[in-house]
Amino acid sequence: MTSPNEEEKRPENEKKEKRPKIPRQPMHGQDPAVRIRNFDEVPYGYTDELAKLESSRCIQCKKPFCIEGCPVRIDIPLFIKKIKEGDILEAARVIKRDNCLPAICGRVCPQEDQCEKVCIVGKKEESVAIGRLERYVADYEAKHGRFEMPEMAPKTGRKVAIVGSGPGGLACAGELIKMGHDVTVFEALHKPGGVLVYGIPEFRLPKAIVQREVDYLANLGVKFMMNFVVGKIRTVDELMEKDGYEAIFLANGAGLPIFMNIPGENLNGVYSANEYLTRSNLMKAYKFPDYDTPIKRWKNVAVIGGGNVAMDGVRTARRLGADNAYIIYRRSHNEMPARKEEIEHAEEEGIQFRMLTNPIRILGNKDGWVRGIECIKMELGEPDESGRRRPVPIKGSEFEIEIDAVVMAIGSGSNPLVASTTPDLKVNKWGNIIVDREKTGRTSKKGVFAGGDIVTGAATVILAMGAGRNVAGAINEYLVYKAIGW
């Protein structure tokens, strides 16, 4: 027997068929035939009407699983409720309590593996499009909102240095400045944003959005020092001893290209994904000769790998004019770590997928340029440590693909520049900085914290951002309350 009282407590998500079925609203975008000729953003984002419609699909769970699925625990039902009520700027405030970069995360978060994966609506039909709604809210705010000075704690006069201006560094800077500290971000490149500006292409994340976030932080008083390679112009020790920084957050990312160590990798026309994407994105080589940095407009390009980086590389190659742009991946379609949306977009754009294929040699012509790639067919064997079935080569199945260029997108390691110039900083065997278990980001060195890809290895924007925020809290406790020490 259920009493009326219990009936009330029952989570709403178990009530059935109360609402008319509304399908998940699509996000319209550029036609594939058009977009492969430009670098403009692919999806247009929701209109007000579509956003409203989509927001009505959320059933406002009393026990919202979606929040559990979000690494920074945004109050998803609340912000969606605000959209439904038409108060978009309030929705933005709700999101910004937990995520300072919503326009970015709404675009690049692997939503289908996080918030949307556990959304209850997704059990019966397609889950609520949380990411698209988040993006809508952030874009609306950018267009209609006014600069709102957040609550700022009184100045403490304590100096904190942040190394790296990727999502980890930016998030940390945003929190620390609000806590009243004197914050300087040191960045090796000439533009702030980390992978958001040098790696992820314009057609997926317009650089103006990143710049807006940086400008916002600068308005709050965060100082940015560009062209500042920590470990070269200043070591971590010098920043502390000479320049008086009391705490340091290392968010220098996973910026070390990995090659396969197969013959032919130094031929002309072989690039790391980092080089290829940096030329195109950071240096705007796709606008050569209006911009000075050159990039080759190859007709036949193979990109090795199956992650987001590989998709970005191959879609860039296509936009630069490749008739044949291949993804060569040693496992099968199902194991590709790239976001589903990116794979779909790539397919629409005519990218050719060569699954269960592994390169063994890059072939060159007599002048030292790539002319082809020799591959071997693979099959899936027993599961390995990661739980994925291990690809094993099929004997005698070697074959060649004719190509002009190869882009290696098989992952990236940790750049040793900072760690190797900081003697008492402990790293693991992959060069990742070791931090303590309590999520404070404390390293082995007093006053030095770390987070983001340099700690976890190449991961995601939202995780780096979350780490940056957590560490900001820890740094504050270390500096002000002395609650954290060494």
Added chain:
Amino acid sequence: MYEIVEKKVWFNEIKEFKIKAPLIAEKQKAGQFVIIRINENGERIPLTIAHKDLDNGTINLLFQEVGKTTMDLGRLNKGDFIMDISGPLGTPTHIERYGIVVCIGGGIGVAPLHPIVRAMKSAGNNVISIIGARTKGILIYEDLMRATSNELLITTDDGSYGRHGFVTDELKNLIDVRKIPINLVVAIGPPIMMKMVCRVTEPYKIKTIVSLNTIMVDGTGMCGACRVSVGGRTRFVCVDGPEFDGHQVDFDEMIQRQRQYLTEEKIAVERCKHK
């Protein structure tokens, strides 16, 4: 923004800037370079720090106009600004007391060689320098090199000054005729010159350091554009170098890789000329 406080035109295409960059000057060691970007649309290019002045917080960059970026650079004047300068980059030259060190500079390679000569000399080495140029008119840094070296030898390809011939001819003379027991050779110049120097020293097993000028983008080990094969291993010139054991360097591969953007470079220069 970095201000050009002095400009010297050595010859038509060879210019030297003194630039305000106190933090970089403070850290610079022999053998290190910077990466500059002139303006918003600019390319990132590496240039060696030829000289520094700690009191005034300046660094000197000497460059030869060979393409779009260096031509744009040459058009700047005293009082103009360079948008971005990152550095000092690269691993400094390993300086110790070797004994007799021969420092060889070809063309504008003499400029980056100069701080190394100074450092070698201060470390107590006996430094014999050989500098070479196509012709007398384009020889740079002669006085500076004479002042810092124990002995200075000069060659020109056309015989207009010094010995008629190549720097390698002077080097062979030191080894074969003067029988000088050389402990170390440092060579900086066009790749073909460095390759030839290595060919001379290899049979005598004289350790030879060369400074490589591969194409670079970030200069921090992030992109791999600058990679070369050294002793069969792939190394990154911007962080592992720019100096390497010349006998281990695959010069042919390096020269090939330097030519990757010839077509694009031509387009850029054409546009630049019409500005």
